[in-house]
Amino acid sequence: MPDPAVCAQRVGLPHGADLSTPARAGATLLAHAREDIGGGRFDRAEQVLDCAEASAGAAADAQLRYELVRQRGVLAYRRELIPEALQRFECALQMSAAQADRSATARDLKNVGSALRRLGDFRGALRALTTSLQMQRAQGEVGGAVLNNIADVYRELDEPDEAIGHYRQALQAFRGQDNRVEAGHVLESLSELSLDRGDAAQAQVWLLEALQTYRQAGNRAYELRVYAGLMRAALARGDIARARQWREAAFAIADEHRLALPASLQLQIARSERLEGRPGAAVARLREAAAALPQGGVERIALLQELSLAQEAAGDRAAAIATLRDSHEQERKLSRAQQDRQLGWLRTRFETAERDRTIAALESENRLRRAELHQRTLWLWSTLASVLVAALALGLWLLRRRQHARLLQVRHEEALQRYRRETDALAEDRSLLQALLDSRQDAVCLVDAEGQLLAANRSARELLGLDPAAPLAQALGDCLADADRAALAATLERMEDAAALRLDFARSDGTALQAQLAPWERGDGLIVLSLSAGSAVAPAVEDDAEPHASDAEARGDFRRALVELMLAVVETWERSTGSGRLELAEKSRIWRVTIDDGRLRARAMERYLSLSKLPRQPRWRDVLRSAYYVLGQCAMDPAEREALQRRVDAALVYTRRRALV
Incomplete structure (x- = not known):
């Protein structure tokens, strides 16, 4: 770039030009460069453009930089440096597109199309020019230049009808613009x-x-x-x-x-002189006109071709042949120069395309690597988040499971405490019962359905030959002679449905005794034995009076509750352990297992599985003991345990109301 301090004076700007600031100096010089290009003063125009760019410097705005690039493209186009002009026009197109200036973009597309037409890329030229035309029509300001250039392209493509149509449109547009x-x-x-x-x-x-x-x-x-x-x-x-x-x-x-007469007019004048029969005048005119034109120009070649015809008409065939050869050589050089320019442009385009492809491939690879890195980072973060979520979920699950286990343990301990309270209550009831029996003068004892002595007063102990101070821990049958034990068992079994029975038996030492068996008035399947020695008849135990209607209804509900509870106990046992009711009777030692026709049966327990077979005096304590055994020994889910406990509570409602516990 020239020195901006002196270049403005060297290019010969008129006096009074505005050069007060770098931006104004650049704009002023740019305006003079346009005039020089229009006037054909190309060398001076290049100097003015260099000075404008140097004077503006860093102060040049985007519009001034754009105009400098575009005017350099116009200068190269006027100088027939079409590849360089195309490069400038494309650069200007990028700048106008970046500034979103649609009018400038349409104009630059028109310039690009014109340069492509000169380079022989008619399809590319038509594409650029059509795009420019569409943009101008969208803005409502169609210029005649783009229509004229489109017509030139169709003319080069040998499509005259399309060319004439666009020429007419261009003519109308120019006339509309005056x-x-x-x-x-x-x-x-x-x-x-x-x-x-x-x-x-x-x-x-x-x-x-x-x-x-x-x-x-x-x-x-x-x-x-x-x-x-x-x-x-x-x-x-x-x-x-x-x-x-x-x-x-x-x-x-x-x-x-x-x-001055233009070369095209000189050519037609010489042609008319030759046709008029004045070849000498034509030869002289053509020689003078050709000498004024540079070598290799299209107009000079046309003049030389006409000169050869004039020389032939003048009879100088040798000169005509030499001139024709000269014109052909210059035409060949011109064609080769055009081809070289086109090849150079194509080579530049190819190299640019390869460079752009390489850059695009590198950018694509970089984007792919960035995407892979981003994906890997996301994967690592997602994995970490998943691990944290899984750990949190596992921690919450373990915490919930621990809390659930702790809750189950608390509930289990509460159940055990309740079971202990129930047992303590039963022991207290037994103590009270023993005290009550001891207060009586007659011999009375209390046995269960299996013949196990539960309580006996002093008189009964003396008749049975038992130590009054020793605890009761034996069956009644152990105090009887061997021959009477079977009769005792049969009598006890019949007592579940009888109001009172009488039994004569002998003690193990042979002493004869008599017993009056009656159900305990408090229920539970227990039996009261009134003993007497010898043949004296013990006082009979009176049966309870008929219950009231409301009590009968409650007792019926109680009996149904017992059967439902026993069914639930057996079902829970079978589902939890996979074994049958006989194993429940054997392991719990609550129900007696007998041999009937060669088969093991728990006949006493089976009667509690049907309301129609339920004894008149049910052993509800054995049913509750069976439920407590299953609750304590079997693994079950909380809902099942809670359901079984509700059935136990339902059975206890009646017993507590009747003070059976």
């Missing part, structure tokens, strides 16, 4: 397209309209270019006289306004 110069260019393009299709008459119509347009715009230089087209159309029709008229009119305008 842009006569660009409208004249479109008319010239339409005339060239008509000449290429062999329609010289229509070409003349377009050219006359273009001539009128340029006259209205006051652009005499473009008028000379239109005269070249009119001469070409006239010569295409074979109208040499009309071509001569157009030539004279062009000479008049050039002389009047002191304008």
